[in-house]
Amino acid sequence: DLIRRAKGQPNKTGNMRRDTLTHLISLTQSTHPASLKILAADGIQYFFKDFPELEEASINAVYDLCEDQSPMVSMHRSFVRIEGYKALAHMSRAQTKWVKRNADVLLQLLQSGMYLFSITSNVTYVASDEPDEVTVVKQSLLEHLELDPRITLSVLCDQITPLEASSDDEEKGIRDRLRVLVLSFLADEAKHAIARRVTSRSEAEDVLVGELLAAIPKLPPPDVGKIVKEILLVLPSYNTQSRQGKALLRVVLDLARDSLRKALRSSASRQAISFEDTQFYLRLAHILAVERSAAPATDLLAFYLTSLASKMTLQRLSPPNQVLAIGQLADAFRASGRDDTSLGLVTEEETAKVRRQAVDACPILFERLVDIGIADSRTMGACIILLTECVRVSTHFPMYTCYYLHFFVYSETKILHGRSQHTSKLRLHV
Template sequence: MEGRSPEEQDRDIRELIRRAERQPVKTSGVRREVLRRLIDLAHSPHPKLKMTAAQNLNKYIKDFPDLEDDAINAVYDLCEDPVTKVRITGYGAIVEVSKEQLKWVKRNADVLVQLLQSDEPEEVPVIKRALSQHLDMDPAVTLGVLCDQVVPSDEPMDEEEQAIRNRLRSLVLSFVTGEAKRSIVERHAVPGSQAEETLVGGMLKAINKLSPPDIDVIVKGVLLSLSSFRPSSSRGKQLLDVIFDRAKASLKIDMPPGGGRSSLENTRYFLEMASFIAVQKRVAHPSHLLQFYFTSLTSKMTLVRLNEDAQVLVLTHIADTLAAFQETSSEGDTAMFPTKQVPDVCAVLLQLFAESMSIERRPWKVCHTLLRTCLHYKQESNWVVPSYLASILQTIQTLAVSQGQDTKMDSLEDIQSLIRSLVPPAPRPPTPSPAPAAATDVSKGTNSIPAAKTERRIMNVKRKHEEQPQPTCPPDSAPSSAANGGDFSTSTPQLNQQQSGKPQARQRASTGAWNAGAKQNGQPAPSEEQPRTAKRAKKGGGEELREPSLLSRMAAAPANSRVGTERATWSSNPKRRIESAPTTFARSAQQPPHDSDRDPIQGFSIKGAAKAAGLGSQSDSQPTKSSLLDRIRDDDVGWDMSGQRKKRRTKT
């Protein structure tokens, strides 16, 4: 065979192929001989013979299992031939072999993926077309091969191998998002199919290990193009959970324990990707994203560790998510989402907005969204604005007015309106109307207040006056507190206030002013509670003597009466000096007890004075009882008003 020309060899192999086709038995010796000759021609130095072998190997490979490995390796060798035409023919041979036996689809697809690294521009379209044909033959297997090339390997590799792997990954992603995208989306990765499960599972696995640029291609170019990633779908939640895992791992790197303020350099991309999935595309329900923010980024301890740029980023994403959540709150499954937590988180973010950001960096659009969310929960869920938030809202309103004067703010009026709706201004206390002045009757010298009210007020004063303790000395000769160094007034400040009809505070203020003036003039200031003394008549000697009244003389008529004796003593010596020492319990015990029935505080009436005189004379004539039994009997018998003993009543 080697001494013959390529034309003769080509003529001989074609004649042998015609004889094999006429054989009814697929495993005949002639067909086996043809397969052997084709395998040998695949390694011929003549391109024409190689191309003949590539075009006929697929017809015999499945009939002889013992030779199929040699046959498939011969096809792969043709794909790596130095001649371009031979290689292109070999790519076609791979497709034909896969069509004859589907078990070779996975292996052949892997070879075609490796061949994507070809530097020949005219060969790459052929290889991609061959891969697309493999997708049509077995979508699940071919997509699995493509995903295996996208997911980074766990085995250690040197720099050269890693570079080859990265380049091949980019070529596969380019093919999936380019030439094969339409067939994958429309025909192969339909919802519920094995191909769709393989593609989604492989790409989600790759997201856990890839860098942000590749993740961006997978999410936006592959997954979100599939019909299974519809709004608020379970697939969208799976994708969002994978992004959350990467975000949490990045947070640990960006915010190590004991570190300074973080810019969220590594976490920033995953927050933006999560917002793209849940807010812009609405593939996942925004409640899932809010749940992540509430558990990972909204605590005060976390927010204060972020620099201002990162705080603005977090506030912006949360506000956008809240707005999307309000729009889609009736869609999707939000039963597990703690909606009661939303206004409390808004309060924390408003505090951050008001206290921790510079004027030029404050996102007022975010503030507007947070205020609107709080108002929604106040109106719909009866949420009560906490007291600390009310002061924060007042601060925000002041900042809004201040910045609105410096720069034009479109949302200034809306923000002020929302704050007024959340915290209504406190109502001003009503101005007390002046009491109508009492009409005075000039002819009678009295006012027009009804007599019943005046009498009732006098009775109340008397009742309170009777409850006061009995003074130790007669009120007529009680010295002032300034003279004796103590206050012996029988009236209290409350009683004086009731009698005068003026507030006590005004009395004290006027008294203090009077005292201050008295001290400046060198005069002693009178006591605040000193009662006004009655007017006294002066006699020729210049001594002030109090003339006893008719009632006093009637009460003091019986000479042997204790009350009369005391009053006579006080009247005979009106200027009797009273000791200034304070009264003790022993001294008060030596003084005669006071009987309010016989000597009332308010004085005697005419009938009362006569009655007291009669009782006093009779009580003095009674013998002193020496035993307890006698006193008890006297209590039972008693005396009547005329001085006669009452008869004992006996029970029958």
């Protein structure tokens, strides 16, 4: 009844409203029963913004409710904490200057399913699994995302980059767990909110893309894959070729290049190198530039030609990986012919130059395929694509390419034995 009467007072800064707020703050202390704490969680939002000198105390009182561990029935503690989580969203809506701080607190509380994190003392203690609490925390975070997507996304993305190696092991462990939770939240629960609120070329998109691109080089491959496929490629700016897509492709190709160099250095010269990580990044690049056309395929083709297309490098791959790499190069070669040079992401001259270089590389590619001796639809498909694109670069189609095509089709090597269906298709293209 006191809250009802105080809410109806015409004087927003009068003594009755002040006294009511002060009383509600006091009810959040651990000595009071759960029913009064829940009443305080719901009531503080109506008064705190009218008394700037009490705002800090009001916010801290709600934080206390969010981590309530007073001696009562476990179910009641959970109810108190849940009302605290809801109150944070109400208070941010009433006074938007608290969005950043409250979003950061909710992010820490996102771990409630595993453990609780003391906001004021930085102490972590184990709690029972409370899926209902996690659901409410996520819903409150979503409300903050709707209120101010730029600030909320900035808070979330701050927890994605790993801490420095010199940091405390416990702190690094907390950050690693938070990163998993944040990426899962962005890819799943926040997906629709991001689609609504993060529009193309908006400040929110700049924050999200910029923070994630900066974090990607420091993350393990599974996290990189989740960011690229489940978060970034959902954004409207990646629906067509764009500067964002080109920048993302560059970051992914840098990772592929570093991974390849590391593999080449770490294995003996006559041993097949580990190609798993490199291929992981190349697969992401293929999705970006070939399947989704979010980035210029010319950039991807140029990477293959400079990093993988030499005979020496290809021979360091296992035969199946050589076929895989050549097939992906062929896909990039074909896709480069569809690049929209009017967007200014790549010029006609750059595309033409790279495509001529691809024609020059084809003799080595065909030779490797013949020497490998793997006859399947992937091998033959790559040959058909390479030949077709070579013909399209009509002013730069050297005779030695024709020679290797002839050699590939008509030689008596084992690659052709019993493969009449595949070879007939290739002969048709020749």
